[in-house]
Amino acid sequence: MLNLNGTVFMPSVLTLIGIPGLESVQFWIGIPFCAMYIIALFGNFLLMIVIKSECSLQDPMYLFLAMLGATDIALSTSILPNMLGIFWFHLPKIYFDVCLLQMRLIHTFQCVESGILLAMALDRYVAICDPLRHATIFTHQLLTQIGAVTLRAAFLVAPCLILIKCRLKNYRTTLVCHSYCEHMAIVKLAADDARINKIYGLFVAFSILGFDIIFITLSYIRIFIIVFSLTQKEARFKGFNICIAHICVFLEFYLLALFSFFTHRFGFHLPPYIHILLSNLYLLVPPLLNPIVSGAKTKQIQDRASKIFHCKDVS
Numbered sequence: 001m002l003n004l005n006g007t008v009f010m011p012s013v014l015t016l017i018g019i020p021g022l023e024s025v026q027f028w029i030g031i032p033f034c035a036m037y038i039i040a041l042f043g044n045f046l047l048m049i050v051i052k053s054e055c056s057l058q059d060p061m062y063l064f065l066a067m068l069g070a071t072d073i074a075l076s077t078s079i080l081p082n083m084l085g086i087f088w089f090h091l092p093k094i095y096f097d098v099c100l101l102q103m104r105l106i107h108t109f110q111c112v113e114s115g116i117l118l119a120m121a122l123d124r125y126v127a128i129c130d131p132l133r134h135a136t137i138f139t140h141q142l143l144t145q146i147g148a149v150t151l152r153a154a155f156l157v158a159p160c161l162i163l164i165k166c167r168l169k170n171y172r173t174t175l176v177c178h179s180y181c182e183h184m185a186i187v188k189l190a191a192d193d194a195r196i197n198k199i200y201g202l203f204v205a206f207s208i209l210g211f212d213i214i215f216i217t218l219s220y221i222r223i224f225i226i227v228f229s230l231t232q233k234e235a236r237f238k239g240f241n242i243c244i245a246h247i248c249v250f251l252e253f254y255l256l257a258l259f260s261f262f263t264h265r266f267g268f269h270l271p272p273y274i275h276i277l278l279s280n281l282y283l284l285v286p287p288l289l290n291p292i293v294s295g296a297k298t299k300q301i302q303d304r305a306s307k308i309f310h311c312k313d314v315s
Contacts, residue, residue, distance in 0.1 A: 007170040007191045014099050014186075018086045018179045019280075020272040030087035033280070036288045037080045043291030044069035046305060054304045060138040061127070062301075064120045065294050067147065068249075071116060072287030075109035078102060079180045079283050086179060099181040100161050106283070107160070107183060107204075110257075111153030113286070114212045117250055119146045121216040124243040128223050156204050163197050179276055180283075205261065213254055220247065245297035249290050256282040 018026050051057045051066045082102065085091040094102075126134050160183055168190040178185040187197045220243070227239040260278040263270055295301050 007172055008174055009171075010096075010169055011171055011174045012096055014094055014096055014174050014176050014181075014189075015092045016082075016086055016094060016176050016179060016181070017092065018083075019276045020177045022273045026087040030084050033080065033087075033284060034084060036284050037076055040076050040284070040287035040291075041073060043295075044073050044287065046308075047291040047294060047301065050301055050304045050308065053308075054300065057300055057304065060123050060143055061120065062298075063143060064116055064123060067150075068113065068116045068120075068290055071109055071113045072290055075106065075113065076284060076287045078105040078109060079280075083179045083280070094181070099176075099186065100164065103181040103183055103186065104157055104161055106180065107157045108153045110283075111157065111204075111208045112150045113253065114209050115146075115150030115152065117246075117253060118212040118216055119150065120246050121219040121250070124246055125219040125223055128239055128243070129226050153208060156208065160197070160201060160204065163200060167196065168192050168194060177272060177276075179280060182279065209254075209257065216250060216254075220250075241297070245293050248293045248297075249286070252289055252293075253286045256285060 017023070019029065022029065047069045048066045051062045079102075082094070123138060126137055130137075164186060168187070170191040171189045172191045173189055176185050176189065183201050184198070187194045187201070190197075223239075223243060227236055230236045230239060256278070260275075260282040263275055263278055295305065
């Protein structure tokens with residue numbers, strides 16, 4: 001409903017622009033995005049099937065990889081079908097409540113993925129720094145508890161929706177300059193005072209992603225100290241090779257996350273499409289690369305995957 005001052009009171013429908021400034025080429029941008037999504041689905045489903053079907057891949061490291069694969073599928077599925085609807089079929093309209101649901105799903109899965117990466121770093125830390133106690137520390141009970149802790153995001157993200165619904169009633173426009181529903185993109189539309197929303201959004205980002213980055217970094221600093229203190233060159237190489245795949249996954253996720261975060265909030269001199277493209281890549285690239293990196297650096301996964309395809313060729 002339109003107010004006298006030109007603002008919109010509690011809009012029922014929003015319009016997602018897509019990538020501002022690149023509307024004429026969005027159709028073509030959707031093609032590589034769709035290809036990335038299909039490859040990510042195939043790779044992560046294959047990774048989960050391999051880990052589930054192979055008895056030797058039931059260690060915590062592989063179970064965390066399976067959890068990461070499931071989260072990647074959920075994260076990319078939360079964003080891409082709606083994005084392709086905008087790019088290919090000119091379907092920019094989205095109900096306000098559906099937009100909030102998409103926002104919650106995306107930010108929840110982002111934080112869950114960060115929690116899984118933290119759990120993987122702790123697993124590698126114990127495996128290298130205290131290998132004799134690894135089996136007794138990482139029990140199935142602890143894995144269940146870690147899985148529950150990674151869901152902390154669901155409780156921290158929920159107030160973002162409540163604050164938007166309860167505090168932000170009037171909006172300057174219903175046009176969202178984004179290709180999916182993101183917290184800051186919605187908050188910036190508000191004509192009401194949105195400082196509390198922005199502060200709480202930063203609190204969630206730093207309390208989850210910031211906390212995880214600090215502890216993952218400290219874990220790997222400790223791991224590198226232990227590995228480089230080994231006298232045998234072969235032992236150093238083996239220790240480094242154990243965690244190299246996770247380091248690659250960690251870097252691809254957090255570097256893209258930090259680059260997207262800081263350009264979105266402080267890169268005012270950059271064109272808007274740079275912000276949006278970075279945000280899209282941040283959500284699409286890790287699900288694409290995670291199974292590739294994990295498979296390339298883990299011989300057991302390679303062997304089991306080759307057996308699956310070999311059996312299909314024989315049949």
